[in-house]
Amino acid sequence: MTGQAARFGSGSAQAMGTRRFGRVNGLGLMTLAGREIRRFMVVWTQTLMAPLITAGLFLMIFSIAIGPRRGEVMGVDFTNFIAPGILMMTVIQNAFANTSSSIVISKVQGNIVDTLMPPLSAGELLLGYLAGALGRGFLVALAIALGLYVVLGLGIQHPLWALTFVLLGSAFLGGLGIVAGIYANKFDQMAAITNFIVTPLAFLSGTFYSVEALPPVLNTITHFNPIFYLIDGARYGVIGVSDSAPMLGLTVGIASTLLICLLAWRMLATGYRLKA
Template identity: 35%
Template sequence: MNLHAIKAIYIFEMSRFFRTFLQSFISPVISTSLYFVVFGAAIGSRINEVDGVDYAAFIVPGLIMLSVMTQSTSNASFGIYFPKFIGTIYELLSAPISFLEIVIGYVGAAMTKGLFIGIVILATAYLFVDLDIKYPLAMLAFLVMTCLSFSLLGFIIGIWAKSFDQLQLVPLLVITPLVFLGGSFYSISMLPPVWQTITLFNPVVYLISGFRWSFFGDADVAIGVSLFAIGFFTAICLAVIWWIFKTGYRIKS
């Protein structure tokens, strides 16, 4: 394992993040505050509790998941797409490092950025509501696994994309709608039976449900199913990345 190569890629990617540190810090704080004003105050005044949890606290896991999924995907996709765009990826591919080390460097940096955003949003939430996280270690584990899986997805998107427009296509038109429709701001038990069944085909439901369980000890889906879903999604992403480097899909051409 070439640790020097991984460290070089990781530090290079993180340096971009620190150059825009204030933007990276302030943006999630403002957006989280606005969500609490709109959903916590406006809707929360009409919905006091969901499954015995204060509505303002209930939406916190969904808010964190919304930002973590989109940010991890966007950071990883841009990180690998930019070397493709300017042509420096060929220098990377010709260097004495394996595809695994390349993936660890880029995905590790995107994971770190996603974790930072998640922690910032959680800290901001404490300014608005009283939170008592029932399983803090499980919460952290779910957060790390989500950052990992969606950073891997972002890496795949960065390889697949041929333009900056395509780079934003999946996070904006696929991930964000799935999160909103995945029970981030409501319990799927509040839906009519037919829509509950349809919602279960949304893979994001299982991630949000498992993450919410770590906060409140209650979930729409069994915790074992949520763990299997995120593990299965991560395995698929790893398999796709292995295939990309094995075939050179949109890398060597």
């Protein structure tokens, strides 16, 4: 019996070994990533359709209320100017919501242990959660971009730049969502982080205006907001104009994403607020 158990254990280990990519648990990583993607795809009317409608309402309200009087901004029609900002704002809000809600719900329901028990490293957990944020962010961006093309005839001037900033923004806010989800133990704590940190950063980052219109002090403060560079970079990708150099935005975006993902990895590795 012992020999059979040993052979069974050896066979299981070999089977698991064939599912690993070097030192990476490929099967576990793909399972977690698949779970995170299925989470938002199952309720697509809430996670994909609702953001599209919300973005459309923002665009319609600002166009009706301000558009006729505002004229052009940086040589671009006001409606076309704010469209990429609304797109990117919606993308990052949904990427943040995907990772933060997944972790908080698991903690509140007490089943976070189901994610922590499998043989997944902190890096694999991080990548699995980020896969959901990237997938949701990309699909939200795609839906809104198609809507903008149909309604406004707005194409994409620099597709590669636009895609890069969409994925970078999704990764940055996805990482921030992991950090917030780990820190928050209750839904009201998560709501406070969303309402007092994420939403103001998204709204006060040039989404609906050019930062050149701000007073010097506010202009300077805005340039310390990494989300400003993400929105500005997406605007460059879509309509070809921006308040700052796209390469600067790319550099700040990559640096900010690496830092927040490093913090998220550290929290996952130490089990901070995850393990009793």
